[in-house]
Amino acid sequence: MSGPQCCSNPPTLNPTAGAGHVEKVGGFDSYVTGPSDSKLAVLLIADIFGYEAPNLRKLADKVSTAGYYVVVPDFFHGDPYVAENADRPLPVWLKDHGPDKGIEIAKPVIEALKSKGVSSVGAAGFCWGAKVVVDLAKSRLINAAVILHPSFVSVEDIKDVDTPISILGAEIDKMSPPELVKQFEQILAAKSGKVDSFVKLFPGAAHGWTVRYNEDDPEAVKAAEEAHQDMLNWFDKYLK
Secondary structure (H helix, E strand, O other), rough: OOOOHHOOOOOOOOOOOOOEEEEEEOOEEEEOOOOOOOEEEEEOOOOOOOOOOHHHHHHHHHHHOOOOEEEEEEEOOOOOOOOOOOOOOOOHHHHHHHHHHOOOHHHHHHHHHHHOOOOOEEEEEHHHHHHHHHHHHHHOOOOOEEEOOOOOOOOHHHOOOOEEEEEEEEEEEEOOOHHHHHHHHHHHOOOOOOEEEEEEEEEEEOOOOOOOOOOOOHHHHHHHHHHHHHHHHHHHHOOO
């Protein structure tokens, strides 16, 4: 379920990136940005490279300009995947940081947001983070879900989703190939009237394209920004 595409184009992590700051939310270090008194919050759940990835923080800042209080928790407790560490390949790292454990962090973060007056919470997950978001979408803990180039998400997971969900997939993706995304779409279409959904495949895009794009490639930036806008549109539809 995990392979080279999950590790491609690793970001250069920067703990000071972004216009926001790091603080504890629900007991976990989190990058926060946007109006802290907003009643609308968005949780962004990183891929294996974690919450210090500059493109992810830049996206958090962009989402915050739409009026959302955006929280990007450190789901890896200061231990993101390091591609250069040959002694700890991805399968070994995942034993410590399986996506199934993510909901244990997400729940107290969401509870903390609601305790400060937040009335609607959306969550978006990238690669690794998509599994966490789907788990949240199965338990009505959030009001809207977006998963982007998901990893570890199964057909059975999608069958249990009962929250409005948007799935943004890549044409070149071994983690969630187009055939699997089409299956997701069919399952969600059968829930029409009960669970709203939006499924889109990006032609020419590869796994990770929304947060690990090459900033010097205009086409890559354009595809990433299109996905970002699709995500924001979904939150605007269900959180506002």
